[in-house]
Amino acid sequence: MDTLEQARAEIDAVDAQLAALFERRMAAVLSVAQYKQAHGLPIFDAAREAVVLEKAAARIQNAALRPYYKDHVQNMMDVAKQYEAEVLGRNRAAYQGVEGAFAHIALRALFPHAEAVSYPTWDEVFDAVSRGDTAHGVVPFENSHAGDVSAVLDLCYNHPELWVVDVYDLPISQNLLVLPGTQLAQLRHVYSHQQAIAQSETFLKQFRLPATAMPNTAMAAKFVAESGDPSKAAIASAETAALYGLEVLVPSINTDGDNTTRFIVLSREKPTVGNRFSLLFTLDNKPGKLAEVIQVIGRFGYDMESIKSRPLPHVPFDYYFYVELVGDPSADETAALLRELDHTCRTVRLLGVYTK
Numbered sequence: 001m002d003t004l005e006q007a008r009a010e011i012d013a014v015d016a017q018l019a020a021l022f023e024r025r026m027a028a029v030l031s032v033a034q035y036k037q038a039h040g041l042p043i044f045d046a047a048r049e050a051v052v053l054e055k056a057a058a059r060i061q062n063a064a065l066r067p068y069y070k071d072h073v074q075n076m077m078d079v080a081k082q083y084e085a086e087v088l089g090r091n092r093a094a095y096q097g098v099e100g101a102f103a104h105i106a107l108r109a110l111f112p113h114a115e116a117v118s119y120p121t122w123d124e125v126f127d128a129v130s131r132g133d134t135a136h137g138v139v140p141f142e143n144s145h146a147g148d149v150s151a152v153l154d155l156c157y158n159h160p161e162l163w164v165v166d167v168y169d170l171p172i173s174q175n176l177l178v179l180p181g182t183q184l185a186q187l188r189h190v191y192s193h194q195q196a197i198a199q200s201e202t203f204l205k206q207f208r209l210p211a212t213a214m215p216n217t218a219m220a221a222k223f224v225a226e227s228g229d230p231s232k233a234a235i236a237s238a239e240t241a242a243l244y245g246l247e248v249l250v251p252s253i254n255t256d257g258d259n260t261t262r263f264i265v266l267s268r269e270k271p272t273v274g275n276r277f278s279l280l281f282t283l284d285n286k287p288g289k290l291a292e293v294i295q296v297i298g299r300f301g302y303d304m305e306s307i308k309s310r311p312l313p314h315v316p317f318d319y320y321f322y323v324e325l326v327g328d329p330s331a332d333e334t335a336a337l338l339r340e341l342d343h344t345c346r347t348v349r350l351l352g353v354y355t356k
């Protein structure tokens, strides 16, 4: 054996031992993951990683190798976290905004034991579910007063790999939150999410309070709390007031007493069981095409609970349609309906299956 072969034989022998040790390490990581799942702890533990790196560096005799070994251990921990995420994947759910936002409240109700993972935008919630970073995503779909959350419907259209697997109706009560002790007369400006502002329009007009839109209601509450300025108020839930040390000055300022926001649950796994299903379709721009689709749906005996149309993303003045139908999506007739719609529509896709 020449020196090259000898060195490579040595590498192979070491790699064989490392592989066995890697399996042993990952088995321990799995136990950690299960413990974290049982106790609702996050995967990433910065303090533990610092200790692991410190111990690792101290074990290396050759100072020149130390930074390389630290890199290696850090990589190993990053891989371990990916493995943990996969193991716990079923128990992570994504939402947009900060703790206390309505989406977070809906998520807690839907997945009480899940790790709630926050993302800055709806787009990123869809991407997180798509990549498998989280098993589910919870996003608002429509509000009984302010109407559709069109951007979310467009994201559904643009993510054919995702399904709507559940819906959840959250009664929304919008409250005027202020710094403790503030009077209504001191207020000059209100901050909230655009939808919450729309829902509280009558109240805001009555008291001549200008409003500025923020990415979500909880962020607005946080902003008001941190500003320390008693001329500023936020519109958000009562839960959010408690979270940021604010006071509910006027409860239920929303115009519509039965104000409810419907959230949808996204998943990469195709649902099979439910008493409702939703479809997305596009049509050729010909007379009577939409009527034809509606007739097919009627002929199959499905009650249509909702129909929406939206401009097609990236195609000016062309539209796509969304319908929600009452019925068992696993029934043979549903497959037959989809086959028939396949002929009538330019494109048709089953978007969701859920129970209401």
Ligand SMILES: C=C(O[C@@H]1C=C(C(=O)O)C=C[C@H]1O)C(=O)O
Pocket: 029, 032, 043, 044, 045, 046, 048, 049, 052, 076, 077, 078, 080, 081, 084
């Ligand atoms: C395995 C754990 O989870 C993660 C991975 C670590 C590792 O691979 O050593 C350390 C800390 C955590 O970020 C743990 O918390 O111990």
